[in-house]
Amino acid sequence: MTEETSNLLIEDVDPAIIPDKFKNPESGALRLEALVNSYAALERKMSSAPSVPKTPDEYCIKCDHGLFEADADVNDRLYRSGFTQEQAQAVYDLAAEKMLPMMKELAHDFAADRELEKLVSHFGGQEQWRMVSKQLLSFGKKNLPSDVLENLASSYEGVLALHRMMKTEEPSLKRADTPVNHVQDADLQSMMRDPRYWKDKDPAYIAKVTEGFKQLYGE
Numbered sequence: 338m339t340e341e342t343s344n345l346l347i348e349d350v351d352p353a354i355i356p357d358k359f360k361n362p363e364s365g366a367l368r369l370e371a372l373v374n375s376y377a378a379l380e381r382k383m384s385s386a387p388s389v390p391k392t393p394d395e396y397c398i399k400c401d402h403g404l405f406e407a408d409a410d411v412n413d414r415l416y417r418s419g420f421t422q423e424q425a426q427a428v429y430d431l432a433a434e435k436m437l438p439m440m441k442e443l444a445h446d447f448a449a450d451r452e453l454e455k456l457v458s459h460f461g462g463q464e465q466w467r468m469v470s471k472q473l474l475s476f477g478k479k480n481l482p483s484d485v486l487e488n489l490a491s492s493y494e495g496v497l498a499l500h501r502m503m504k505t506e507e508p509s510l511k512r513a514d515t516p517v518n519h520v521q522d523a524d525l526q527s528m529m530r531d532p533r534y535w536k537d538k539d540p541a542y543i544a545k546v547t548e549g550f551k552q553l554y555g556e
Contacts, residue, residue: 355367358371358375359371359372359375387421387422387423387424388421389416389419389420389421390416390422392416393409393412393413393415393416394409394412396412396415396416396422396425397422398412398425398426398429399426399429400429400433402433402437404433404436404437404440405432405433405436407429411428412425415428452492452493455493456470456493456496459493459497469500472503473490473496473499473500473503474490476499476502476503477489477490477499480502484530485526485529485530486499488529488530488534489529492538492543494543494546494547498546498547498550501550502550524549525546525549525550528542528545528546528549529546534546
C-alpha cells in the first residue's frame with residue numbers, strides 16, 4: 338500500500354477566467370481578499386436560505402382554520418418533491434383558501450335541501466308542493482315587493498308565512514309604491530329587510546319575525 342502524495346507544484350491560473358472584480362485594475366493580479374470576501378458572502382447566503390427538512394415528519398404545518406389537519410402522505414409527497422417548510426405551508430394555506438368557499442356553498446346547498454324536504458313533507462308530497470309552490474310564487478309576485486318575496490322564499494318558516502298570507506287573501510305587505518296603513522305591518526316589513534333575518538339567519542330574530550306573522554295572520 339502506497340502513501341498518498343500531495344502535488345506541491347503550482348499551476349498557473351488562466352487570467353481570462355478570473356472575473357474583473359477580482360483583478361487589480363492596474364496590474365491585473367488576483368485580488369485574493371476580494372475573492373475570499375465574495376466566497377464568504379456566498380456561503381452566508383447559502384446557509385441562510387430555506388432548506389428542506391431532514392424528514393417529512395419535521396414539517397411544522399399550521400392549520401388554525403380548523404378545516405383539516407396536516408396529512409402524513411401529503412407531507413411525504415412534498416418532501417420527495419423538495420419542498421421547504423415555507424413552500425409546504427403555502428400549499429396547505431392555498432388548499433384552505435380554495436376549500437373554504439366550496440365548503441360554505443355545500444353547507445348552504447345542504448341546508449336548502451333540508452328546508453325543501455320539510456316543505457314537501459308539510460304539504461303532503463312532491464305533487465302537492467309543486468302546486469302550492471306555483472301558487473305562492475304567483476301570489477308573491479302580485480302582492481309583495483321582490484326583495485321581500487325573495488327573503489320569504491329562502492327559508493321554511495318564510496314559505497309558511499307566505500302561505501298563511503295567501504290563505505287570508507288580504508296581504509298587509511303591499512308593494513313599495515303602495516302606502517302602508519298599519520304600523521305593525523311596516524315594522525314587520527322592516528324586520529324582514531334586516532340582514533339578521535335574510536342573511537345571518539339569526540334563530541332568535543327569525544322567531545321574532547315568525548311570531549309577528551302569527552299575530553297578523555294566525556297559525
